[in-house]
Amino acid sequence: MSKRFAIIGAGMSGILTAIKLKERGITDFVIYEKASRLGGTWRDNTYPGLSCDVPSHVYAYSFELKPDWTHRFSPGAEIQGYFEGVAKKYDLDRHFRFDSEIERAEYRGGRWHLSIKGGAADSVDFVIAATGVLHHPATPDIPGLGDFKGACFHSARWDHSVALEGKRVGIIGTGSTAIQIVPALVDRVGQLVLFQRTAQWVLPLANPPYSADEHAMYRASPEALQQSYDFWSARFVDTFARAVIGDQDELHKIEAACRSNLEENVHDPELRRRLTPDYRAACKRLIMSDIFYPAVQKPNVTLVTDGIERIEAAGVRTKDGVLHELDVLVLATGFDGHAFLRPIDVIGEGGLRLADAWADANEAYRSVAVPGFPNFFMLVGPNSPIGNFSVILISELQLAYVLQLVDLVLQGRCHAVAPSKAATQRFNTALREAMKGTVWVTGCRSWYLDRNGNPALWPWSFDRFRTEMQAPDLVDFDLVARETTPQAAASG
Ligand code: NAP
Secondary structure (H helix, E strand, O other): OOOOEEEEOOOHHHHHHHHHHHHOOOOOEEEEOOOOOOOOHHHHOOOOOOEOOOOOOOOOOOOOOOOOOOEOOOEHHHHHHHHHHHHHHOOOHHHEEOOOOEEEEEEEOOEEEEEEOOOOEEEEOEEEEOOOOOOOEOOOOOOOHHHOOOEEEEHHHOOOOOOOOOOEEEEEOOOHHHHHHHHHHOOOOOEEEEEOOOOOOEEOOOOOEOOHHHHHHHHHOHHHHHHHHHHHHHHHHHHHHHHHOOOHHHHHHHHHHHHHHHHHHOOOHHHHHHOOOOOOOOOOOOEEOOOHHHHHOOOOEEEEOOOEEEEEOOEEEEOOOOEEEOOEEEEOOOEOOOOOOOOOEEEOHHHOEHHHHOOOOOOOEOOOEOOOOOOEEEOOOOOOOOOOOOHHHHHHHHHHHHHHHHHHHHOOOOOEEEEOHHHHHHHHHHHHHHHOOOHHHOOOOOOOEOOOOOEOOOOOOHHHHHHHOOOOOHHHEEEEOOOOOHHHHHHO
16 A cells, blocks of 8 residues: 655755655655745745855755856845745645644554644654754743834844835844844944844855856856865865864864954954954854954944843833834844744654653654654754754755665555664763764853753764764664554544
8 A cells, every 4th residue: 555645844855855755756745834835944034135154056955956056155035946946846836735734743543643723634654844943933032022113023034014224223133144134234224233142253254156157167067066066065074064073173273264354354442352252163053254244343333232121112221221222123033943843743652742752852863753753754853963064965864864764664564663762862872972072062052052951963973974874773763563453543
């Protein structure tokens, strides 16, 4: 009997999964998406200045390289267009179910029973959760937020109907997002007030456009495009990815580059002091920009480093008593990077809820599966190497691994597969131990850290990740032989 799949999420990983299922001749699958369009983070984020700080030639599916990216780090709208184009090329339209939020997924009688908001239901053999990481905007817990009389929105919910020209615009936050917004807004707005709680290290990466000649060259030569992909991948793996997991030489190089960027490009010593972080570079997600420092020094920008006391009707009151009067307030305050599948109520074998299994920490086996949740897999799940490499390659490698587990069922070797508890515990113990050598735990606050202070990232090398994703080690899995009867399913 043919098996049915549900993919949750129509972002980068969901589209990838659909393509790879089709490649295997599997067509009985649905991509459930709570929004009205595909694209995930690139659909949700439309803020001015949005681009990807992973080079475009790497930030693409390895099997769908694009010869004509406009820039080395291309704008968000172009990336969204890329995913729409790929979905069209692979004819995925009939598989999408938009405006269909999965509320509950329960494993009963050997299958997954899905409840969809609005009352629809589905039953499938496999669930592949491609729900992404940064999709729950974090609203800051600042008193008086609702009192502000001007327009106020999160960076991931940009309100394009709000005119900014000549306005007094406040931005709370100095993460990767805010650092892209500031240069994009500075020449449009009247006054820009940037509320910085923590200074950031900034690596000065230029973003040159690709020329028409380069586009023609990459179109004519897939080998050249592949070489560029390999070049940028290797640069990431050999430098940044090594630095964050403890290669001190590489880390010192990054620190030196950030420090000289600050010293050479921020001219006022007092401003430089306020922009100098007191923690190691790359402890937080490293900022890549050569346009932030020039922008923050423009005469219409005020960098506010006094803490925020509260928000009032007219603006933001800081702890020194000053009221910063504003027309518009942007919350570039990041995301809950630990929510993963939540708020979906996922119920595995014997009524085990994922919410309970993850009550203390999000623990998975090699990021892709959880004991007690058979035939349920995640892409870019907990402890994926998202802070180290291009998330697209990560997802591709994880999916290739997951599909080998799926094959065990499709080939009739078992009815269901899930990692064992013991193997998952071993993996997580090793993870926690290895985290001690990473830069993420050297003393900074970041969204990487969960509430126990453990980074949600991968503490080892890219080679190790690639090796671990090559093939499942079946001693680490429970293969369920029993095919549950339809009667059992109905009564469950
Ligand atoms: P973020 O890195 O989590 O930054 C949030 C900012 O808001 C921080 O500066 C934080 O200050 C500040 N903040 C939060 N709550 C606050 C409060 N109550 N009062 C004052 N300040 C507050 O979020 P993000 O900038 O949206 O970036 C999130 C992630 O998205 C990035 O790390 C990256 O992985 C991804 N991203 C990627 C790109 C790209 O080009 N690839 C672009 C944008 C985002 P503290 O630092 O003091 O906590």
